Amino acid sequence: MNPSPVAVNAADTNGTTMSQMQSVEKQLREMILGLEIGPGERLTERWIESRFGASRTPVRAALLRLETEGLICRDGRGWTVSPINLAELEQIAVYREAVEVAAVRLTCTLSDKSVIDDIEAMLDSCDADTPREEWHRVGMDFHIELARLSGNDFLFRAVRDAMTRLSRARWLEVRDEAALGRAWTEHHAILAAVRAGNADAAARLLSAHIIGSRDRLVTSLHNDRRGLRARGFAVIAA
Amino acid sequence: MNPSPVAVNAADTNGTTMSQMQSVEKQLREMILGLEIGPGERLTERWIESRFGASRTPVRAALLRLETEGLICRDGRGWTVSPINLAELEQIAVYREAVEVAAVRLTCTLSDKSVIDDIEAMLDSCDADTPREEWHRVGMDFHIELARLSGNDFLFRAVRDAMTRLSRARWLEVRDEAALGRAWTEHHAILAAVRAGNADAAARLLSAHIIGSRDRLVTSLHNDRRGLRARGFAVIAA
DNA sequence: AATACCAGCTTGGTATCCCAAAATGGTATC
DNA sequence: GATACCATTTTGGGATACCAAGCTGGTATT
Numbered sequence: 442m443n444p445s446p447v448a449v450n451a452a453d454t455n456g457t458t459m460s461q462m463q464s465v466e467k468q469l470r471e472m473i474l475g476l477e478i479g480p481g482e483r484l485t486e487r488w489i490e491s492r493f494g495a496s497r498t499p500v501r502a503a504l505l506r507l508e509t510e511g512l513i514c515r516d517g518r519g520w521t522v523s524p525i526n527l528a529e530l531e532q533i534a535v536y537r538e539a540v541e542v543a544a545v546r547l548t549c550t551l552s553d554k555s556v557i558d559d560i561e562a563m564l565d566s567c568d569a570d571t572p573r574e575e576w577h578r579v580g581m582d583f584h585i586e587l588a589r590l591s592g593n594d595f596l597f598r599a600v601r602d603a604m605t606r607l608s609r610a611r612w613l614e615v616r617d618e619a620a621l622g623r624a625w626t627e628h629h630a631i632l633a634a635v636r637a638g639n640a641d642a643a644a645r646l647l648s649a650h651i652i653g654s655r656d657r658l659v660t661s662l663h664n665d666r667r668g669l670r671a672r673g674f675a676v677i678a679a
Numbered sequence: 680m681n682p683s684p685v686a687v688n689a690a691d692t693n694g695t696t697m698s699q700m701q702s703v704e705k706q707l708r709e710m711i712l713g714l715e716i717g718p719g720e721r722l723t724e725r726w727i728e729s730r731f732g733a734s735r736t737p738v739r740a741a742l743l744r745l746e747t748e749g750l751i752c753r754d755g756r757g758w759t760v761s762p763i764n765l766a767e768l769e770q771i772a773v774y775r776e777a778v779e780v781a782a783v784r785l786t787c788t789l790s791d792k793s794v795i796d797d798i799e800a801m802l803d804s805c806d807a808d809t810p811r812e813e814w815h816r817v818g819m820d821f822h823i824e825l826a827r828l829s830g831n832d833f834l835f836r837a838v839r840d841a842m843t844r845l846s847r848a849r850w851l852e853v854r855d856e857a858a859l860g861r862a863w864t865e866h867h868a869i870l871a872a873v874r875a876g877n878a879d880a881a882a883r884l885l886s887a888h889i890i891g892s893r894d895r896l897v898t899s900l901h902n903d904r905r906g907l908r909a910r911g912f913a914v915i916a917a
Numbered sequence: 918a919a920t921a922c923c924a925g926c927t928t929g930g931t932a933t934c935c936c937a938a939a940a941t942g943g944t945a946t947c
Numbered sequence: 948g949a950t951a952c953c954a955t956t957t958t959g960g961g962a963t964a965c966c967a968a969g970c971t972g973g974t975a976t977t
Contacts, residue, residue: 460960461960461961462960462961485927486928486929487927487928495961495962496961496962497929497961498962499961501736501929501930502740505744506743517969518928518929518969520929532831532833532834533833535781535831535834536778536781536834539780539781539782540774540778540837543773543774543777544777593774594767594770595774596773599837698930698931700931723957723958725957725958733931733932734931734932734933735959736930736931736933740930756940756958756960757958758959
């Protein structure tokens, strides 16, 4: 985390220049999600300013947006990277279950099932040699893209935002190979049900998958909370 | 909408002084929800600045927050009060159905049913003499408070934000006395099912209520869209 | 040694200034 | 009369100066 006071002004996928605010928001989000700044760590506007070479105006704008994403929160007068909150993780899973099941039921009623192939291809792009980081991303994108298929923007955004909020915790989770394989299998089973148009089966599988993942996640973090705190990560018990 | 360049700095319910940002955000939200600024109307930071007697820094912060609430949206380089979007209203109802049903099912599993009395009292505080504005508020708060009982913050916030986003459209809806009475009856029926701990019945009633309300709302606005546009309100068809 | 106190520094909140891009409006040209 | 063109104004994005509140560290008093 060495200061490198150079305005980066990254370009987005369209090649258009991002505003400083977007640039700071994006980079800061990546640092938080990538755990380069640990949960519970304090942030000062001045540090971000010098770190990204932007002035306080775009920095403040970016902070306000990240606050609504739940990635940072106010700490009295200052800012703090949101701690990992086990109670919150449990609540998010219930929320996810509601919106994802609704989304997948909607998707099952759609006639065009060809778009499902894209998601399946994404899943299958992962093999034994795929780095853990990629597994992580694909696992999130599966749920996000599945929700997008529903065509309902609110359901989609709800899932996307929830997955963003879960991202760090899922990355910290101690997972074995078997767990990755299990998720892969469950994802495929869900897709199969959707392709068959079997909404009840898809809903049941997805629901079990989300709750099962939550239980493993919370258990893992709960057991590992000592180690996490030793690494400087604030973990709030359920 | 006469400029009155006086810093108001309203106080919140705790009596503590709000920051300029909070003050501007709150007042601007009330103007938008109260239709003092019509859907589709352009906003300039300079106008808000002079209108509320704040400088551009808190004004911009407030705009960023209202954007995430969906009350305003970017219009190229500038800001616009979000138009009434019939397609969006239909999608929100599906989203509401998912989260509200999940919330009410959770609530049904709770042991303490006494809190339901508070909501019932709120409903019963409205009678024939109650101003229409109060009916409107209570109708929204019913859903918000019901979701709060679930104890799940994400479900609660989802419902609260969705109701905020629906608020203007519901106010514009052409409703007869019968419609108000129908909603009142349906709300009571839902509460009765919750009190009885009958989750399936509560879910069914709530689901029908939300979808029925949506259909009446969209139909009403669709039929009245000419009149609404004549009043200067941007209405986007489904 | 413990504590009350104060100066100075840090930090978020705000106001204001500058800038580039876009909108605006008038004018000259065809 | 329509249109292309240019000067002016307006507007949002950004930079910076200033302020008040709060924290810090040192000091003086007991």
